[in-house]
Amino acid sequence: MHALLAYGFLQRAFLAxxxxxxxxxxxxxxxxxxxxxxxxxxxxxxxxxxxxxxLFLNVLPLAAALAVVIAAAITVMKLKDRAGLHGDTAIGIFxxxxxxxxxxxxxxxxxxxxxxxxxxxxxxxxxEPLEVGLTVALAAAVLLTVRLNYAKLLFMxxxxxxxxxxxxxxxxxxxxxxxxxxxxxxxxxxxxxxxxVAALIVIPAAAxxxxxxxxxxxxxxxxxxxxxxxxxxxxxxxxxxxxxxAAIVVLCFLAFAVFSLRKKGRGVPLRSx
Amino acid sequence: xxxxxxxxxxxxxxxxxxxxxxxxxxxEGDFLAIIGPNGSGKTTLVKVILxxxxxxxxxxxxxxxxxQEFSDWxxxxxxxxxxxxxxxxxxxxxxxxxxxxxxxxxxxxxxSGREGRERILRALEEVGMGEYRKWPIGRLSGGQQQRVFxxxxxxTSPRILFLDEPxxxxxxxxxxxxxxxxxxxxxxEGLTIVLVTHDIGIVNxxxxxxxxxxxxxxxxGSHEDFCRSGVFRDMVGRGDHLISxxx
Numbered sequence: 001m002h003a004l005l006a007y008g009f010l011q012r013a014f015l016a017x018x019x020x021x022x023x024x025x026x027x028x029x030x031x032x033x034x035x036x037x038x039x040x041x042x043x044x045x046x047x048x049x050x051x052x053x054x055l056f057l058n059v060l061p062l063a064a065a066l067a068v069v070i071a072a073a074i075t076v077m078k079l080k081d082r083a084g085l086h087g088d089t090a091i092g093i094f095x096x097x098x099x100x101x102x103x104x105x106x107x108x109x110x111x112x113x114x115x116x117x118x119x120x121x122x123x124x125x126x127x128e129p130l131e132v133g134l135t136v137a138l139a140a141a142v143l144l145t146v147r148l149n150y151a152k153l154l155f156m157x158x159x160x161x162x163x164x165x166x167x168x169x170x171x172x173x174x175x176x177x178x179x180x181x182x183x184x185x186x187x188x189x190x191x192x193x194x195x196x197v198a199a200l201i202v203i204p205a206a207a208x209x210x211x212x213x214x215x216x217x218x219x220x221x222x223x224x225x226x227x228x229x230x231x232x233x234x235x236x237x238x239x240x241x242x243x244x245x246a247a248i249v250v251l252c253f254l255a256f257a258v259f260s261l262r263k264k265g266r267g268v269p270l271r272s273x
Numbered sequence: 274x275x276x277x278x279x280x281x282x283x284x285x286x287x288x289x290x291x292x293x294x295x296x297x298x299x300x301e302g303d304f305l306a307i308i309g310p311n312g313s314g315k316t317t318l319v320k321v322i323l324x325x326x327x328x329x330x331x332x333x334x335x336x337x338x339x340x341q342e343f344s345d346w347x348x349x350x351x352x353x354x355x356x357x358x359x360x361x362x363x364x365x366x367x368x369x370x371x372x373x374x375x376x377x378x379x380x381x382x383x384x385s386g387r388e389g390r391e392r393i394l395r396a397l398e399e400v401g402m403g404e405y406r407k408w409p410i411g412r413l414s415g416g417q418q419q420r421v422f423x424x425x426x427x428x429t430s431p432r433i434l435f436l437d438e439p440x441x442x443x444x445x446x447x448x449x450x451x452x453x454x455x456x457x458x459x460x461x462e463g464l465t466i467v468l469v470t471h472d473i474g475i476v477n478x479x480x481x482x483x484x485x486x487x488x489x490x491x492x493x494g495s496h497e498d499f500c501r502s503g504v505f506r507d508m509v510g511r512g513d514h515l516i517s518x519x520x
Contacts, residue, residue, distance in 0.1 A: 033363060151376035158365055158373060161353050162425075165323045166374055167346035213409045214366035 010234075012132045013124045013244075017191050017230040019139035021200065023184045025226035026146055028205030029218050030177060033157050039178075040201035042091035043185040046072040046098030048194050050186070051119045052105035061119060062131055065186045066138075072098065073182040077175055122193030122245030125237065135187050142180050149176065154215055191230065192245040199249045200226060207256035210263040225255040274301045275337075276433050276465055277322055282331035284317055291317045293489045295331070299467060301432070304459045304479060307469045309486035315469045316354055318486060319435050323351055336432075350374075350426030352419075354437035354469070359418070361411035368393050368406040371425045396424040400454060416447035420454075427458075433465040434458070440472075452479050 024040075031037055047065045054064030072094050079090040106116055118126065127135070146153065155163040156170050164170050181201070188197040208222030233248030240247075277299040284292040292314045299305055307315050320326040322333055324340055333340040336348060371393045397403045400420040410418060419439055426434055436455075440448045456479050458464045468480065483499040485492040492502060 033360070151373065154365075154369070155373035155376055158363060158370065159353070159359070161325065162351060163373070164325055165346065165349070165351040165353070166376075167344065168376070209362070209364055212364040213407075215364055215369050216366075218364040 009125060009127075010238075012127055012129065013234060014231065016127055016132050016135040016139075016187075017124050017234060018227050019136055019143075020184070020187045020191050021204070021226035021230040022223050023139045023142045023146075023180075024188050024197075024200040025204045025208070025222040026143065026219055027177070027181055027184055028201040029208060029215070029222050030153055030157050031181065031201060032205050032209065034177075037202050037206075038088055038198075039091055039181060040185055040198035042076075042088070042095035043069050043073060043182055044189060044194050044197045045095035047186050047189050047197075048102035048120070049098040049100075049105070051189070051194070052102040052116060055115060056105045056109045060130070061115075062134060062186065062190070065189070066183065068098075069182040069186050070179055073178040074175065077178050081171075119189060120194050121243060122189065122191055122196065124191045124234065124244055127190055131190065135190065138183055139187055142184055145176070145180060149173065153177065192248060196245050196249050199252060203249070203252035203256050204229065207252070207259045210256070210259040221259070225252060225259075229255060275299070276301055276335070277467075278332075278334040279322070280332045280334070282318075282321060282328045282333060284314070284321055284326060285329045286317075290488060292321065292328075292486075295486075295490050297484060297490060297493055299433070299465065301465055302459075302463055302481075304455070304466045304481045305468065305484060306473075306480040306482075307467065307484045307486055308471065308473055309491075311471065313487045315471075315486055316437055319351075319437055319467070319469055323349065323435065347429035348432045350423075350429065350431035350434040352422045352426050352434075352436045352439055354441070359410065363411060365410050366406070367397065367402065367408050367410055367413070367421050370410050370421055371396055371406075371428050374425045374428045392428050392430075393424075396428040397421070399427060399458075400424045414447075416443045416451065419443060419451065423454075427464075431464070433467065435467045435469075437469040438471070439468070440470075455479065 028037075028040075031039055047069050050065030050068030051061040053068060054061030057064065076090045076094055079085055085093075106113060152163070152168050152173055155166065156168060156173050160170055185197055185201070188200050191197070192200050204226035205218075205222045207225045208218045208220070212218030212221055229248050229251035233251050234244050236242060236247040236251075237244035275298050277297075279295050279297045282292060282295040283290065295318065307318060309315050317326060321328050322335070322340075324333075324343075335343040336345070368390075372389060375389050375392065394403060394406065397406055400423050402417065402420050402424060405413065405417065405421075410421060413421065423434075423436075423439075426436075440451055443451065455466055455468070459466050459481075477496075477500070480496050482495050483492065484490060485499070492499060494502075
């Protein structure tokens with residue numbers, strides 16, 4: 001493994017993968033506790049349209065997906081506020097629309113289906129240097145923004161009304177969290193693929209929440225699960241010649257299963273009562 | 274000093290009047306009870322003062338400034354109704370919950386610094402919860418959680434504390450020690466306290482002034498005058514202190 005890491009493509013994959021894993025793990029805790037766990041799933045479907053658009057217009061698919069998913073995330077937020085749509089309805093509408101537009105674009109411009117497949121299932125080992133640069137910069141920006149707003153996000157997530165009364169502009173923070181999630185989903189799609197990236201947001205955070213006695217501990221545990229799963233998943237992919245994205249998600253789930261069994265008597269109970 | 278002044282404040286919800294022409298002043302050092310039957314607009318009044326709801330008409334003045342211009346929310350502590358109806362699985366330690374209130378100022382990292390930690394501990398000790406600071410909030414009893422939320426409201430050293438039905442679901446013994454603690458904060462620390470309650474039994478023992486609300490302000494004055502007033506006799510006659518508050 002050590003010798004393998006001497007290869008440039010592997011170093012790039014590890015660097016990008018680990019940073020994305022941390023961003024997904026941290027945001028996942030906030031999203032689950034806000035009961036927005038499915039937002040990752042919805043935005044990843046919208047990313048499909050973005051990637052297809054990028055390939056159709058011959059621009060960097062990652063950049064096209066970023067633009068489309070951020071725009072969709074903002075629209076979903078506005079719709080939730082203004083159109084009075086219940087719960088996940090807005091994200092349900094836009095995720096289906098995203099898939100439909102993606103499929104239409106794919107069928108209109110025949111010939112890019114192979115590349116589109118790499119986005120659907122993820123191909124972190126084939127990440128290009130330009131994409132690594134973009135990924136590292138954006139993931140670092142996401143993490144820095146969360147760090148700067150960590151306490152406000154925590155207050156809002158725990159007790160929205162008191163946060164408002166304390167002068168926190170919760171509407172702006174909602175929007176910020178949506179945009180950060182949108183960026184992270186687009187970056188994560190290179191690691192886990194459009195079909196599985198939502199798992200990176202939900203499963204490590206759900207695992208961390210099984211054993212944590214404080215918010216900080218939950219964030220740390222979630223991050224550890226995500227980073228170890230991505231690193232080990234890449235290792236397994238190389239060793240066994242299996243898709244990295246699937247290996248990563250299965251490892252995340254194993255961590256969740258282990259933490260769920262260990263939580264008895266120490267952390268917070270399973271919320272499925 | 275007048276901390277809060279309301280002039281002709283009305284609030285409508287979907288066209289229906291909830292508050293009608295409220296004129297009221299809350300002075301420094303007051304221990305004010307806002308009482309009234311269910312649906313009388315008590316919670317709405319507090320939310321209008323705190324800027325959580327905008328009045329349909331009238332003016333709210335906070336610390337001498339129009340509410341729209343007021344921004345130093347650290348001066349105001351707030352424990353909302355059903356504060357203890359939290360997600361029992363939320364992974365927050367007691368000190369994290371108290372530290373949340375430190376973020377509303379311009380130093381977002383102050384909760385984790387040395388000064389922040391000291392403030393958190395001091396606030397927890399003030400409400401007798403210092404030894405629980407590492408506990409998950411969901412593991413505490415309702416009464417203990419309520420004290421933690423008071424500590425969160427106190428951590429910014431506010432001048433006025435708003436509590437909305439703070440003892441709903443808390444047993445009688447815990448309620449007594451809870452109100453004794455508020456008494457102490459009011460008398461020893463000089464903290465102005467505004468307590469929304471449906472329970473006029475509390476009013477008798479602790480507060481210095483009373484505002485009786487039923488969409489309109491039916492009575493606002495000293496506790497002694499209130500006890501002699503017809504409003505009080507009417508409420509006792511109806512057995513209002515026995516009404517359980519469920520909304």
